[in-house]
Structures are given as structure tokens and as C-alpha cells.
Amino acid sequence: MAATNYVVTVQRPTLVTALATGYFTSPTEFNLIVAKNTHFEIYIIGSEGLKLVKDVCLYGRINILKCFRLSNMNEDVMFILTEKNHGMILDCRKADNDQYEILTKYHGLLKDTGRRSIRSPICTIDTKHGLILLRLLEGIIKVIYLKDLCSIETSSKTLEAYNIKIDEQNIIDIQFLTDHQKPTFIILHTRKPEWYYLSDTEPEEYFLHTYEIDLKERVLSRLSWKEKITISEASFLIPIGKYEFSCIVIGRNSIGIWKENGQRLNVESPLLEVMLDS
Numbered sequence: 179m180a181a182t183n184y185v186v187t188v189q190r191p192t193l194v195t196a197l198a199t200g201y202f203t204s205p206t207e208f209n210l211i212v213a214k215n216t217h218f219e220i221y222i223i224g225s226e227g228l229k230l231v232k233d234v235c236l237y238g239r240i241n242i243l244k245c246f247r248l249s250n251m252n253e254d255v256m257f258i259l260t261e262k263n264h265g266m267i268l269d270c271r272k273a274d275n276d277q278y279e280i281l282t283k284y285h286g287l288l289k290d291t292g293r294r295s296i297r298s299p300i301c302t303i304d305t306k307h308g309l310i311l312l313r314l315l316e317g318i319i320k321v322i323y324l325k326d327l328c329s330i331e332t333s334s335k336t337l338e339a340y341n342i343k344i345d346e347q348n349i350i351d352i353q354f355l356t357d358h359q360k361p362t363f364i365i366l367h368t369r370k371p372e373w374y375y376l377s378d379t380e381p382e383e384y385f386l387h388t389y390e391i392d393l394k395e396r397v398l399s400r401l402s403w404k405e406k407i408t409i410s411e412a413s414f415l416i417p418i419g420k421y422e423f424s425c426i427v428i429g430r431n432s433i434g435i436w437k438e439n440g441q442r443l444n445v446e447s448p449l450l451e452v453m454l455d456s
Contacts, residue, residue: 191215199223200245200254203231203270203278211256213240218258220270220278232270232278238262246303248327255283255327257310259299263289265337267327283327286337290315297350304354307361309391312339313352319344323393342398346387350413357420361391362401364425366415384412386436388423403438 196213203209203220210221210228216239220232238260245254256268267284292315300313310322322339346367355362368384386405389398401423409429416426423438 191217195240196243198243198245198256200247200256202245202254202256204272205253209245211243211245213243213258215239218243232280234280236260238264241299242301244301244303246305248305248308248324251327257301257303259288259301259312263287263314265322265339267324267337282334284324284335284337286339288312288314288320288322288337288339290318290320290341292316292318295349297348300349300352302352302354302363304361304363306357307393309354309361311352311354311363313349316347317343317345319352319398321391321396340396342391342396344389344398346385350384351415353415353417353425355388355417355423355425358390361393362388363391364388364415364417364423366407366412366427382410382412383408384427386425386427405436407434407436409434 191214193215194212195215198211200209200211201207202211203222208223210223212219212221216237217233217235218240219230220234221228221230236258240258241261242257242259244257246257247254257265258268259265265286265288266282269281269283271279271281273279295313295316302311303309304311308324308327310324312320312322314320319342320339321342322337326335346365348369349365349367351366353364355364365387366384367387384407386407388401388403390401391398403423407427409427409432411430412427414428416428418424418426418435425436427434427436
């Protein structure tokens with residue numbers, strides 16, 4: 179039998195799966211960080227455009243990538259969650275040869291058993307109280323408490339988390355509200371799956387609910403503020419204001435502003451539909 183050659187050419191992933199901005203490489207360098215499946219690229223944003231300074235490969239597809247900074251830090255760190263629910267918090271240091279080094283400050287497996295959500299994983303971070311909130315499974319909120327995270331320490335620690343049950347299903351988005359005395363977050367959810375509204379026989383209904391986390395008892399307390407929303411394909415929450423309950427809800431072709439004990443404001447524009455589709 180004649181000898182044969184088998185040649186394979188592998189291209190690096192180019193599909194963008196997540197991105198973030200922040201001061202990751204230094205307190206004075208503003209970065210754009212782009213995750214492309216199994217690796218992420220770190221750019222410095224300057225007057226001349228984007229400059230690639232680091233390309234890092236991981237064992238796993240990146241689903242979530244967020245930069246954040248606690249009150250005891252002078253620059254941002256980065257939280258990453260992979261498709262197999264491996265979580266990590268990374269830091270960046272500049273070596274003597276002007277090369278950037280990526281350090282792992284925390285890492286751990288955040289996988290649980292239960293009914294997986296049909297929606298993408300959701301992550302929100304409370305920098306005041308040092309909390310990371312994840313929704314990976316239906317009916318469960320995973321809480322990561324970062325009480326020992328600081329910029330000086332270089333050793334890697336295990337990422338510890340605990341689960342709290344939540345009544346709402348089909349959660350679309352979760353965001354922490356700013357500067358509350360206790361960790362307080364708002365959820366956007368629907369009581370029916372997306373396919374239910376495709377027939378156009380009933381108007382779409384979404385709901386806002388607010389919760390407070392008791393870190394000592396590890397329980398959730400539902401707060402009084404709640405709203406019913408009829409925006410088409412409500413998808414995103416943006417908290418606004420401090421020390422109050424208010425947020426922006428973004429739908430397919432409209433934006434709604436909701437505030438506790440206040441009149442809501444809806445803004446419709448066909449440009450929103452074009453932006454979301456693109």
C-alpha cells in the first residue's frame with residue numbers, strides 16, 4: 179500500500195463570544211477585551227486606534243467576560259466563565275521586559291445539577307459588596323462572595339460559591355442596583371416561554387421584581403417594588419440612579435424607563451430594531 183500524507187490546516191476562532199472594556203492592563207490604559215471562543219485578545223484603546231498587546235488561550239469556550247474593580251483596587255480584574263462552567267478571576271501585570279503577564283487570582287468549577295435554562299448564562303457584579311451573581315440553572319441563583327480579593331496578592335485561590343433558590347423562571351436579565359445598603363438586584367422575567375408569543379394572539383408580558391441578599395443567612399428577600407411590562411421582546415436592563423429603584427428596559431423597538439412611585443416613560447424608534455438586529 180502506497181504511503182499517503184494527511185494535511186490539516188487549523189484556523190484560530192474568529193467568532194466573538196463576549197467582550198468587555200476596562201482598565202485591565204494598568205490604571206491609565208483603557209482596554210477593549212474581545213473573547214473569540216477559546217481565546218481572548220487584549221487591546222489598548224488610544225488616539226491612533228486599537229493596539230493588540232496580548233492574546234491568551236484558554237481550555238474552554240468563553241461564555242461570559244466582565245471587567246470590574248472593587249473599592250480596594252487601583253485597576254480592574256476580569257471574570258471569565260466558560261461553557262463548561264469553569265470560572266476564573268484574572269489579573270494583568272506588566273513585567274520588566276514590557277510584556278504583559280496574566281495571573282489567576284481565583285478559579286473553580288461552578289457546575290451544578292438541575293434544569294438548564296434555554297437562555298444564555300447571566301452574570302452581574304456588585305463591586306460595593308464584592309458579589310458576583312450567576313444564573314446558570316432555572317430556579318437557582320449562584321452567589322460568589324469576593325471578600326478577600328485584592329490587587330496585591332498574587333497567589334491563586336479556589337472560587338467558592340453557594341446557591342440560593344428563586345421563584346421566578348425564564349429570567350431574561352439580572353442587574354444589581356447601585357449603592358444600596360444591602361446587595362439589591364432587579365430581574366426581568368416572563369412567565370411564558372418565547373415561542374408562546376410567536377402567534378401574536380396575546381400581548382407580550384414581562385415583569386420586574388427586586389430582591390435583597392442577606393449575606394449572613396444566605397437567603398433572598400423579595401422587595402415591594404415590581405412592575406408589569408408590555409414592551410415587545412424586552413431583553414436588557416440598565417440600572418439608573420443611586421439609592422433608589424429605577425431602571426431602563428430595552429426592547430426590540432422601544433425603550434422604557436421605570437421608577438418606583440414614578441410615572442413610566444416609553445420611547446419608540448425603528449432605529450432600535452436595526453441596532454439590535456445588527
